[in-house]
Amino acid sequence: MITDLVFMNGYGVYVWSAFAFTLISFLSLYFIISLQLKKEQKRFEKNFSTLSEEKYNAAINQEIHKEILKHSGSKI
Amino acid sequence: MFDYFNPYRIFKINSTLQKIVFFCFIIVLSIGLVEALFLSPEDYLQKDSVRIMYVHVPAAWISLGIFSTIALLSFSVFVFKNKNLILISKSLAPSGILFTLIALVTGSIWGKPTWGTWWAWDARITSMLILFFFYTLYLLSFRIFEDQDRSNKISSIIAIFGAINIPIIKFSVDWWNTLHQPASISLTEKSAIHSSMLVPLVIMTAAFALFSVLIFLMKYNTELIKIKNKGLKRL
Numbered sequence: 001m002i003t004d005l006v007f008m009n010g011y012g013v014y015v016w017s018a019f020a021f022t023l024i025s026f027l028s029l030y031f032i033i034s035l036q037l038k039k040e041q042k043r044f045e046k047n048f049s050t051l052s053e054e055k056y057n058a059a060i061n062q063e064i065h066k067e068i069l070k071h072s073g074s075k076i
Numbered sequence: 077m078f079d080y081f082n083p084y085r086i087f088k089i090n091s092t093l094q095k096i097v098f099f100c101f102i103i104v105l106s107i108g109l110v111e112a113l114f115l116s117p118e119d120y121l122q123k124d125s126v127r128i129m130y131v132h133v134p135a136a137w138i139s140l141g142i143f144s145t146i147a148l149l150s151f152s153v154f155v156f157k158n159k160n161l162i163l164i165s166k167s168l169a170p171s172g173i174l175f176t177l178i179a180l181v182t183g184s185i186w187g188k189p190t191w192g193t194w195w196a197w198d199a200r201i202t203s204m205l206i207l208f209f210f211y212t213l214y215l216l217s218f219r220i221f222e223d224q225d226r227s228n229k230i231s232s233i234i235a236i237f238g239a240i241n242i243p244i245i246k247f248s249v250d251w252w253n254t255l256h257q258p259a260s261i262s263l264t265e266k267s268a269i270h271s272s273m274l275v276p277l278v279i280m281t282a283a284f285a286l287f288s289v290l291i292f293l294m295k296y297n298t299e300l301i302k303i304k305n306k307g308l309k310r311l
Contacts, residue, residue: 068301
C-alpha cells in the first residue's frame with residue numbers, strides 16, 4: 001500500500017516533485033521574510049538605543065514606535 | 077475612509093494576526109494535503125497525475141488575484157495620492173511572484189505526463205510567463221530607482237500596464253487553440269468538477285490564500301519598520 005502511495009501508478013515522481021517544489025518554495029519565502037523582519041526590528045532597536053535623550057523623548061511618544069519596540073521584544 | 081489604512085492601525089492588527097493566520101494556515105494546509113494526496117480519487121484519464129492540479133490551479137488563481145489587486149491599488153495611488161497603498165501593493169508582490177513561479181513549474185511538471193512535453197509556447201503558459209516578468213519588473217523597480225517618488229510612480233505604471241495581461245490569461249483558452257482545457261469552474265455556472273475533487277481544490281486554495289496573507293502581514297511590517305528606521309535617522 002505504501003509503495004502504491006509513493007509510485008502512484010508511475011506518476012509518483014511528477015506528483016511528489018510538484019508538491020515538494022511547492023512546499024520548499026513556501027518554506028523558503030517564509031524564512032526569507034522572517035529574517036528580513038527580524039533584521040529590521042534589530043536595526044530599529046539599535047537606532048533607538050543610540051538616540052540622544054531629547055530625540056528619544058520625542059520618538060518614544062509615537063504610538064507606532066512603541067508598538068514596533070513591543071513586538072521586537074525590546075527592553076527599551 | 078483612509079483612516080483604515082493608517083500604518084499604526086495596520087501594524088498593530090498585523091502583529092496580532094500573524095500568529096492566528098500561521099496557525100490556521102498549518103491546519104488548513106495539513107487537511108488539504110491529506111485530501112489532495114490520499115483521499116481524492118484519481119482521474120479516469122490522467123490517473124494520479126491529476127493530483128498536481130491541487131497545487132497548480134490554486135497557485136495560478138492566487139497569483140492572478142494578487143496581481144489584479146496590485147494593479148487596482150496602483151491605480152488608486154494616482155487617484156487618491158495615498159502612499160500607504162504603495163506599501164500594501166509592495167507587500168503583496170513577494171507571494172504573488174512565488175505563486176506565479178509555482179504555477180509555471182508545477183504546470184511544466186504536469187505537462188510531461190499529460191502532454192508529453194515540459195514546455196509549449198501555448199497562449200496560457202506564455203501569458204503566465206509574461207505575468208512572471210511583470211512581477212519581476214514590479215519588484216525590481218523598487219530596487220533600481222533610489223528616488224522613492226520615482227520608484228512608486230514607475231512601479232504603479234508597471235502594475236497598471238501589466239493588468240492588460242490578466243484578461244488575456246483568463247480568456248486565452250477561449251480565444252486561441254491551446255493545450256489547456258477551457259475553465260471547469262465558474263462563479264456563475266455549475267462546476268464541471270466532481271465534488272470529490274472540488275473539495276480538496278477549495279481547501280488547497282484556502283491554504284494558499286492564508287499563506288499569501290501571512291507573507292503580506294510579515295512583509296508589510298518589515299517595510300513599515302524600514303521606513304520608521306529612516307525616520308529615526310532624520311530626527
